[in-house]
Amino acid sequence: MTNITKKKEATSPKKKATAAGGPASSRKTDLLIVESPTKARTISKYLGKKFRVMASVGHIMDLPKSRIGIDFERGFKPEYIVIKGKAKILNEIKKAARESNKVYLAPDPDREGEAIAWHIAEALRGCDIHRVLLHEITEKGVREAMASPSAIDIQKVNAQQARRVLDRLVGYKISPLLWQKVRRGLSAGRVQSVAVRLICEREKEVLAFIPVEYWSIDAKLQGGNPPPFIAKLIQRRKITPLSPLIRGASNDSPPDKGELEGVEIHNQAESDAIV
Incomplete structure (x- = not known):
């Protein structure tokens, strides 16, 4: 006859926590x-x-x-x-x-x-x-x-x-x-x-x-107080001649300043004429 002994084993706290989804999870x-x-x-x-x-x-x-x-x-x-x-x-x-x-x-x-x-x-x-x-x-x-x-x-x-x-x-x-x-x-x-x-x-x-050949005119300008700087000619006044009647009317007549126009200088001769 075989004797079967039942023994209750203690569950470690670590295993119990894992089964419950606690600290291990x-x-x-x-x-x-x-x-x-x-x-x-x-x-x-x-x-x-x-x-x-x-x-x-x-x-x-x-x-x-x-x-x-x-x-x-x-x-x-x-x-x-x-x-x-x-x-x-x-x-x-x-x-x-x-x-x-x-x-x-x-x-x-x-x-x-x-x-x-x-x-x-x-x-x-x-x-x-x-x-x-x-x-x-x-x-x-x-x-x-x-x-x-x-x-x-x-x-x-x-x-x-x-x-x-x-x-x-x-x-x-x-x-x-x-x-x-x-x-x-x-x-x-x-x-x-x-x-x-x-x-x-x-x-x-x-x-x-x-x-196409083109020229530009630069001027080195120097005043009393500011340092010297280089100025480039990019526009000039388009001068419209006054009629003889207006020119003779009075010496006090304001000059015709004309409109600004871009400057295109194609050769040295044109450059010399402007300067």
Whole structure:
């Protein structure tokens, strides 16, 4: 016959607290995500051990490179995929988020940064997410920003999406035309093509320019008190001759000062005549 002895084991305070979700749960850190690894290291020094600071290293999602990635039938809806080489970073962020109480998203405070924050938030659905706008990387600036988190600005996200879709449409639709009409390897872009056009137009103006000789008259003036200075002749009075009748009417007649006109001096003879 086998005797079974029942023995009550004491539960340690540490285990009891863990089961109840007490002190062990509260030891979880908060997660802060920025774009730059250098920025992450700096901010980590400011916030201490209560925060884990990670870097997304820029965008984690973008349109695919192998196809246009835009659904024309659904309001130009973009198709986002994880950027090649960023899957490991995203998985590390997901793991850290599961181990954190709160997640603070602090990419740059512009439309690109807002899109990065939005993509990360989409990947971390179910987490307690807050948006933080860092305008200066100082301890005071970081702590003030962390004390007043906000929500993701969807209008900025939409602005970035519109910019990205336009870039893709121009690049993927016009570049093949350049390959057919000019030569392969050329590319078109929403900003690039306009900039090239402006440069070409300016170069045509330079090539069409015909140099013309011109002279200027400078006078070094010196008075009693002020220091001497250089004066340049830029305007002169256009003198209108008075009629003989007016000239003979009175010696007290005011002189005709005429209107101001610009000065164009084409050669030395004209310069000597003015001086």
